[in-house]
Amino acid sequence: xxFRKQMDGIVLLVSETLHKDPISSQxxxxxxxxxxxICMLYWEIMDFSSFINEMRN
Numbered sequence: 001x002x003f004r005k006q007m008d009g010i011v012l013l014v015s016e017t018l019h020k021d022p023i024s025s026q027x028x029x030x031x032x033x034x035x036x037x038i039c040m041l042y043w044e045i046m047d048f049s050s051f052i053n054e055m056r057n
Contacts (some may be wrong), residue, residue, distance in 0.1 A: 001030040003037055007048055010041050022048070 005013070010030070014022040022028070023043040030039045040051045 001032060001039065003032060003039060003052065007041075007050060010039070010050070011048065014041065 001010075001013070010028075011022045013030075014020050014028050018028070020026065020028070022041070025043055028041040030041075031037065035055070037052065037054050042049045
């Protein structure tokens with residue numbers, strides 16, 4: 001996944017590419033090609049929560 005995407009781009013990726021409902025209370029987990037960064041998207045009550053973490057050796 002391209003980590004330059006903003007929240008709207010990630011939500012669009014979930015709905016159009018994965019054919020899932022982004023507000024379904026599921027946790028969506030993405031990583032970059034090298035698996036050095038992960039991004040998690042989750043719908044909480046009235047808004048999205050997003051977490052990005054960089055993995056280090």
